[in-house]
Amino acid sequence: MDRVTSVETSTDTPHVVICTTGGTITASTVPGGAVVAGDSAAATQAMLEGLRSALPASIRVSARAVLDADSSTFGPAEWDGLVDAVADVLVDPEVAGVVVAHGTDTLEETVMALDLHHSDPRPVAVTGAQLPADHPESDGPANLLDAVLLAADPVSRGLGVLVVLGRAILQARGVRKWHTTEPVAFARNAPDQPVEGLPPELERPTLPGRARFSGTRVDVVSCPPGSDAVALRACVDAGARGLVLEGTGSGNLPPLVAEAVADLAVERPDIVVATSTRVPRGEATPTYSGPGGGADLARRGVLSCGYLRSSQARVLLAALLSLTEDGAGAASVRAQWSRYHLYS
Template sequence: MPPYADPPPAGRRVTVFSLGGTIAMTGGPGSGVVPTLTAADLVAAVPGLAGTGVTVRVHDFRRLPGASLGFDDLTALVTAARRAVDDGADGVVVTQGTDTIEETAFALDLLWPYDAPLVVTGAMRNPTLAGADGPANLLAAVTVAAAPAARRTGCLVVLGDEIHAARWVRKTHTTSPVAFRSPDVGPVGLVAEGRPRILTRPARHRLDADVRDPGTVRTAVLPVVLGDDGATLRRAGSGLDGLVVAGFGVGHVPAAAVAVLTDLAAGMPVVLASRIGAGPVLAGTYGFPGSESDLLSRGLISAGTLDCYKARILLHLLVAAGHDRGRITATFATIGAGD
């Protein structure tokens, strides 16, 4: 396959689902912006969209800030997006708040069963600001979703004319218009002159699971910190169905927290991730109490190359699907490997 794609052929169809977020925000009754724009408003504000030859259908799915989205919203979105593809859409675009894109996109990637591209985008600057990036991001996202070359890539995140795999992307700055990066691998493609260029194809890891009522499951990410004695872990873990502990460096915790994590891992799946945000959890380099090899020998599950937030997404969906510890461990070994 060539490392680029021609502009989408005429007649391609893309369905846009708006969930709210900064891209859809304008002045509200108070002093700040709130999500008020509809999906039709967003599409109408995109210069050059008509010239792509792509037919765009729109759905106002939610009108929420990104921070207020939940797993029930995502599973309902997947159902609606599947229906759109079954009705003839060649691709799907989701607009939402950037606060949670790195998490929602990974969840959608795990749940999306089709070859048709599912593209998530948003904006760092709301429409009331100079240099608002929403229209450009939406145009690029529609172009990618319509491109035959983007098929079989799962869920992609498109902002700033960069194409990122949901598996790797992270929000790395609170306000910068180039906040989204994939620290371990970089973008998988880019958009230039209206053409999406797929430079490398991300591996697909779809969950073969029936995820029901994910909103009833309770999971969390808890970081260890300097001087941590495990008391906070014990109190928080008592009400959870699964836990991701974000360790120091390659997967280390203070010796004082080891007994607590051992007890927690005996009663629920506990995943060992790193709080760094790039690089893997190791398996056998260090051997002191609280090291990665010590914790894994005590029943913790390695997150591998998954950062702590994506590890929590995977754990949550696996628990919601009713998987046992053995299957959860095997799934993390596959997806966390980074292949």
């Protein structure tokens, strides 16, 4: 992270840089009603003009095009590009904060990738929209205004990457999209009460180096009741270095999947396995004994995802694996895991 500076910035005329990536916030509607997220240069310019007319004169904004697509097409390569782009913007000590305009479909993965790397105190606010730019009730302009004001505010320093949508402000870790169409599109899965120690907003350690998501295969496998291990084995055969298994309850697995995980622990200890849950809220923990129970899985080296759900757990596991060498790094990843996931 040698391109990131922690130099204090001037608060007299804060400069906020908006990194655009396409998405619904700059999308348009074609005849027939389909929404097209792409070719958004004109929409971005209109968005900037409207934003400047609403902002205080003391705040300066500029835009940098990073990507231009529907975020449902994003993956590890795009996470790498966005981490690089944000770090590049923050090389300039005159920048007070960064806004990333992003589609909502994969926003939860992107903010996790950014937050794991973001040790700079200046805020990064990630926003988007549920309605396209040409909709008469588009929520994009209001979301963008809120994000810029937040990024320009010195009070936001040190809080890491923030999701700003529908008047809600959420820290990155534990965030997930909870509604397909409502303006308040995201919620954060976290304890109802703060854990002991540091305030929750400060418990966000960053990685010791630059992870590279491209080339590090981690797969998410849904494991509903009665499922077998066909999908799991296919992912292993395809070269996965890590697996996030989405189970039931607090992270429990069906018998046939648990049996395959036990075999994998013996045959392929270089593959790191973590269990999440299909339950929207609460913690995945190694609580229950017996085949497929979290406690039994933990004894075989399987990790629990805690308050992270499978989308963000996948990003974290890929990041940690990318910082280690094949095979020998599995033990290191298991040892580091609880440091980085939420409220371990």
